[in-house]
Amino acid sequence: MYEIVAREDFSDSTFLLEVKYPLLAKAARPGQFVIVMSNADGERIPLTIADFSPERGTVTLVIQAVGKTTMEMQRRCIVGSALYAMVGPMGKPSEISKMGKVACVGGGLGVAPVYPQARAFKQNGAYVIGIVGFRSRDLIFWQRKFEDVCDELIICTDDGSAGIKGLVTDGIAMAVDKHPDIDEVIAIGPPVMMKFCAEATRARDIKTTVSLNPIMVDGTGMCGGCRVSVGGEMRFCCVDGPDFDGHQVDFDELMRRLTRFREDERAALERWQRNPGCRLEQEPTASE
């Protein structure tokens, strides 16, 4: 179950896993996510479905190694190995409205998950402008995939080594200047990026949909850990989202809540980095 059939490393911190799960591949829709456990003692972590292929029966995840769990996955998830658990698709699918012109914006980690949305809009007959941001040229991935589904693709790099020099918000500014008739902006990425994307479109009142990433446990609406404030109301991201109206989201609250476990996360990572091979170091009641 949940066998890893392909892996690709985009950089020293970002990697792609293609996982076999035909039923999930058939059910998945753009905007949805899965919850993964890499081993029986592992954490349940949410990951956006970056691509899915009912034909191949696989789901693709693009993961950034930022802490203990994701770094351990980076080290251990090789082709032929399997995840302990993968459940989904979770969350409401994105509404792929019949829009004339949309901009699909992905920054950092958001680049992969915005891809299925761009593709879905294209299939729906929209004019799709892709705006993707990376730190520098050698971190760019999926350029061809995006070119295939976008009518225009704007690549932004922090250092100007490819595309335009600047952030995705600069890309949005360019796009809306050229196309004042953009109907909707989809923005996926780190919260701070989504916040500024929403700010960039607020003045022109362009509908802006963001995909939120609060800390989750179950992903089924049972714990309330993923609560976010949207338009002043409490919503559970895993069942009411993850897509919300970017102009209504309280991003500052989201960013504050993402720091909940910062000390523990740092301690866990340091401990693991000291001895990444052995997960049961000093385990008092070793039961494996």
Add this chain to the structure above:
Amino acid sequence: MAKKTIRNIPQERTAMPVQEPKARVRNFSEVALGYSLAEALNEAERCIMCPQEPCVKGCPVEIDIPGFIQKICDQNFRGAYDVITDTNLLPAICGRVCPQESQCEQVCIVGDHLEPVAVGRLERFVGDMAVAEGWSNEPDIEPNGRRVAIVGAGPAGIACAADMAKAGCEVVIYEALHRPGGVLSYGIPEFRLPNEIVDDEFGKVIELGVKVECNTLVGRLFTIEQLREKMGFDAVFIGTGAGYPTFMGIPGESLNGVLSANEFLTRCNLMQAGEFPYKDTPLHMGRKVAVIGSGNTAMDAMRVSLRLEAEEVHCLYRRSRAESPARAEEVDHAEEEGVIFHWLTAPVEILDDGNNNVRALRCIRMELGEPDDSGRRRPVAIEGSEYEFEADMVIYAIGTNANPIIGQTSNLELNKWGYIEANEQQRTSIAGVFAGGDIVTGAATVILAMGAGRRAARSMKAYLGILDPVEMAVSDPERPRIFGIDARQRNYRRVRVAA
């Protein structure tokens, strides 16, 4: 032997040995240790076998209580187990977590004069012995070719699954989490209900040939309609529980350090955050914990907090002790372990420390006014009584709502609160789809959920027309009730696995 009367039975209810409060708050081992053989025999003698047997009606699944107690008196423990499992598959679980004092024991005749017979403790004694001895009662199942899907592996789902499997159906349970058990796994802590007891009693259901597919979120991976129309299931039972936590909507709820009891307990029980960093899920335990609410969930959250070395644990409840919805025994246990109760107190705001963490609560004192719809006196705020109360972790245990996923993804009729509409036979608005447990009634109890699961199984069998009578091989002809189902529904028989 002379007939037992209220005068000649042991007058005192046999006490349950418990771990000392001082010792137990430092471990997750069980608090109540269970009866020894001598204690069980002594307590069994206290049942006068009254012919009216009101206790049976007091039990939601109508266990033949005098029947199994008589077997204990006869020292025929296997027989006692057979009698209980005619109706209740999970005696070691129910004996521990049933609110007996408001069910079977509340109406016990002995209770009119003395303390009632400790039915729950005796049931647990038998259940534990079965676990220890590895007893199970597997009927001789004849497959009937029907396929049944169960959504949710909580007590409701498990009970329905067991009955359908015994009737010869091929049963698949779909569970969203990575472990079956529902609240029994993620909610109720180890020291009240050890995981191995859940595993063992659930294991017996799985031995009936039931398949459990974990990590399967029904509604999203496939819908209820697809189960019926595309996946070839003849009937579906939904037992998805009511685990959608509520908050109060007061300022400061988004601060770090504020969480629902469900999140707290899930991190601790299901994910074993107490063993962080050996296990990966963090909790970030507070030093001074305030739990809002005073139900069973609140008691569990507080008692887990103590075991995770919180320095102080406080319970804030807007009504008084008398209205507390938790079992009296739980409140007593919590108090013995050091929980500090603040009755007639409600939070109005959660205050931060400047770094987005909880620093304190602003609370207001309450008094009891006129009775409300539920008959309980309504708490009213005392003006000008606000004060600050220091705490660095706030846990909400003020109730749950219906989980919305199935409702959002199917055409099932829901009531105005989002619970699934089901009639007394647990039928829903879609033919062949049944529902029961917390997702129909709202948060209730383990035994009520199991009762609903079994009722659903009965109507499912009627719906599928599988009441074909198979001769019953009853081991005890005096008690022809098999699995609590009347003789006209003789569609399975009890067969001993090993004598």
